[in-house]
Amino acid sequence: MAEGGSQAEPVLRVEGLRVDLAGPGGRVLDGVSLSVRAGECLAVVGESGAGKSVLARSLLGLTQTDPAWRVSADRFELAGRDARRLSRRAWRGLRGGTVSLVLQDALQSLDPLRTIEAEVGEALAIRGVRGRARRSAVIAALEAAGLPDAAARLGQRSGELSGGMRQRALIASALVTSPRLLVADEPTAALDPTTAARVLRLFAEVRDRGAAVVLITHELASAARVADRIAVLDGGRIAEAGPIGQVFTAPRHPRTRALIAAMPRGPKPRAEVGTGAGSQAAGAAAAGSQAPGPVLLALRGAARRYGAPGGGTAGLHGVELELRRGEAVGVVGASGAGKSTLARLLVGAERPDEGAVERADPPPRVRLIPQDPLASFDPRWRVERILAASIPRSRRSSRSSGAGAPPFAPVPAPTPAELLAQVGLGDELLRRRPASLSGGQRQRIAIARALAAAPQLLVCDEPVSALDMSTQAGILALLREVQRSRGLTLVFISHDLAAVRSVCERLVVLHDGRVVETGETERVLANPREAITRELIASSPGVAGYPGIEIGYAAPEASR
16 A cells, blocks of 8 residues: 555545536436545445446546536545636646546457557647657556557557457556546456456556556455545445545445445355365255256367467367256356357357367257347347347247156246346336346346246356446346256356356366366365466455455466
């Protein structure tokens, strides 16, 4: 943690900030007060809809200069200036200079047609910096952001970089003008634990170099790693604020306590975790699951390659994996490990270039729950139509087969309202369109859509990565209930080890397209054999230690 920052005048001081959406939207922020000093990191946490992203935009003057918003404040000082009196032109001069913003999705934020040099150097070009001076500043910013071989990256485009490298390039574009205030809006939400840990370390270094940092996130454990103070946003108001250790160890507000309670906890002590078959059976029983049944689907030496200029890029290499009826299997790995390729093979969206995908007879019904359900819904359709269209014709006309029926016999088809009830939603949502729903509601509807086909195998691809902690907890509980009550085979693909642990009895670790470690989840987390597994665990707040919250930065110094 930074020292001495508390003695300086705040770089940012906001008191009584009120932000209203014009028209029927109503008030989004109601009397928000916060401050952050040079050399200090303030984390702002809260659930979806709490107002976090609107706060981030307001700190950059983006709501103040947008006619769709009405903004007022009792006090709003930025770098010694009264921000309430700034014109649009004055705000443009501050953004990218005095204050910079880092967004969540670097792939969308960076122009795929421009080089990294042009993207990172844009703020300098606007300020008249040209030629060698700009190139040197861009290289220095990329190096400060921890991008390896910075000079060699100047001519590359964002699509040629890994997810972690893209995020570092985006951070470099915010750092290139040496801003006094850096605002980061969910900068690690889409990153694997190792990459996220490195990005958090970078924010800690930026703070230690004297900048003020506002980290806006729904990941409380990440906030604990890097922040000096924390503010909990609830319904557009600050529910609680204080030093990070104090708030986590003695939370006063019910919302803070609920957010902390929703966090997945660390693994069981090593003394409670065995390594033999008996411990696996005990672990499955403790999880409330029956012993897995026959093999539903298996990958036999599966390999997948993708074409690329100058040769092919391997997605998977010789993967051997069996999925049995009734088991829950977690698949984890860093960005580029092959997790999404594996998901596409399992659901039949792609075929392996080598090896085979073997299916039981009759073949199991397989459904996918995507990371971003909004992108998979037709935005013109109402929820009722989305669900009705997902019920196969064979189910719409089926009747119960009674006792002694084959294991995959058709069962009576539910109505859209019944599907909503199965995932804890009311039928009042049937007339709504996807864009009007919360993230948690959309994810539950995606689960309901998958259940419409009565699947035997459910593949979940990063289903909770974009959700706040409380909503994550609800979705994880729903998946556990669905899997256990229906005897489904569940494949849970995620970069969140704590979430995987809460759902899955068996764990598969992918690295560079290969299965490098597999076994009973508690055994793998407590006694990992492979270096990549140990790195993933060490980089995962809430998994590496107890009670699941680690105050202060402790991520390993891994190679970038």
